[in-house]
Amino acid sequence: MAARIALFTRDLRIHDNPLLSGGDGxxxxxxxDPRLGGLSANRQRFLHQSLADLRSNLREKGADLVIREGDPVAETARLAREMDTSSVVLxxxxxxxxxxxxQRLRDERLDVEIVSSVTVLPPGAVRPGGGGNSYRVFTPYFKSWEKAAWREPSATPRKIAMPSGIAPGRLPKLPAGESPDAIPGGETEGRRRLRSWSQQISRYGDDHDDLAADNTSRLSAYLRFGCLSPLELALAARADDSPGAAAYLRQLAWRDFYYQVTAAFPKISTQAMRPNADQDWRTDEDALKHWQDGLTGVPIVDAGMRQLRAEGWMHNRARLITAAFLTKHLGIDWRPGLQWFFRWLIDGDVPNNSGNWQWTAGTGNDTRPYRRFNPIRQAQRFDPEGVYVRRxxxxxxxxxxxxxxQPWRLSEPARRGLDYPGPLESHRDEAVWLRD
Structure with a gap:
């Protein structure tokens, strides 16, 4: 069999990776791609750590990871000419x-094979009745997703026969990142965390919204870069009969849901899915900066925004609260918020970050687009003792x-002793949560 190029993108692993199936060579x-290098220092660091780990794991199998820098299509075509092959799989x-x-790879007259490894089900594998290309509502999608036939996991190769004479290139220098408490990248670390998480999954249904308990998997970054297989996680969750595993499986389905939404609506990061709801945003750079810095004067919002900066990650409940505060209470466009999350989130990807922002802003797939998230009620429900806030x-x-x-409700002497701002004025309602 002629040698082929396995072009890694967001599948930086050797377990359940169809790129590594199909024989030798x-x-x-x-x-x-240097065009992507400046988008997020946190993701860049995680990526480079993941590449180093992937190279180590491939070397254990007798192969190597070839590293090139530049335009991905041009570099792939150049390597194909060097190898005298036209076969590329990604x-x-x-x-x-x-x-x-x-498309550009095909334009180079390369024989491109596409495999499914980024999601459990590839977009388009299930479709709504009536001829639509994608589901716009999650629940019917989830029902179809559960019943669909999933592919069989790919076996982990014992050995990989790689042609000789190809210069592997140097690993990129590890950037510093911006978040001091960010998790490290790589399949090895991801699988270690997965083993630990599997012992706790039964509690996920009860605890995943508990901000202080922090009983979420924290595997999202490893899924975003493909250090872990979403199919592998979904199969394990489906085999577990606990309510927690069922709740986690539903979250993996949400991830797939936004991928099929994005396949049908690729402008999801810049254009509203419901244009009639994408009006009346106001511009307030000062309020936006206070929100970015975690200085809104609403503690549950500020806690989430500071967690984002410290860890390059934010609890999902806090993501909903902070996004709703920016859009529904401050009345500021969702796109600056989305871009701020993209800068810091290690797990930030287009389908899920953008899909969730549009859902919260009321411009996307939410069937109740005018819903409000009262930040104080959310805090009292999901952080009743304030442990998350004080953290x-x-x-x-x-x-x-x-x-x-609600520090503004403290006595006057207690408030004078606080180095903490009062809450920002709301511009989308009468700030009922201040009086509740």
Whole structure:
């Protein structure tokens, strides 16, 4: 069999990776695109750690990871000419960037094979009745997703026969990142965390919204870069009969849901899915900066925004609260918020980050687009003793219990001792949550 290039993109693993199936003569390739290098220092660091781990794992199998830098299509075509092959295999993806890359590879007269490894089900595998290309509502999608036939996991190769004489290239220098408490990248670390998480999954249904308990998998970044297989996680969750595993399986389905949404609506990061709801946004750079810095004066919002900066990650409940505060209470366009998340989130990808922002802003797939998230009620429900807030907002660490969520209600002497701002004025309602 002629040698082929396995072009790694967002599948940086050797377990359940269809790129590594199909016999001998595989040349694993990753191309560092300098156009993407400045988008997020946190994701760049995680990526480079993941590449180093992938190279180590491939070397244990007798192969190597070829590293090139430049335009991914041009570098892939150049390597194909060097190898005298036209065969390229890569994972299917849904973003504008990925679709253009695939088409340009074909324009180079390469024989491109697309495999499914980024999601449990590839977009288009299930479709709504009536001839639609994608589901716009999650529940019917989930019902079809559960019943669909999933592919069989790919076996992990014992050995990989890679042609000789190909210079592997150097690993990129590890960037510093911006978040001091960010998790490390790589399949090895991801699988270690997965083993630990599997012991806790039964509690996920009860605890995943508990901000203080922090009983979520924290595997999202490893899924985003493909250090872990979403299919592998879904199969394990489906085999577990606990309510927690069922709740986690539903979250994996949400991930797939937004991929099929993005495949049908590739402008999801810049254009509203419901244009009639994408009006009346106001511009307030000062309020936006306070929100970015975690200085809105609403503790549950500030805790989430500070967790984002410290860890390059934010609890999903806090993501909903902070996004709703920016759009529904401050009345600020969802796109600056989306871009701020993209800068910091290690797990930030187009389908899920953009899909969730549009859902929260009321411009996307939410069937109740005008819903409000009262931040104080959310805090009292999901952080009743204020443990999460005090963890990330040290200015309030001396305020005991749930009183930490409304410092403006403290006595005058207690407020004078706080180095913490009052709450930003709301521009989308009458700030009922201030009076509740």
């Amino acid at each position: 595989i040349v694993p390739l990753f191309v560092l 994972a299917g993806d849904v973003t504008d960037y990925a679709q253009r890359r695939e 990330y907002v040290p200015e309030l660490k001396e305020i005991a219990g749930g009183a930490v969520h």
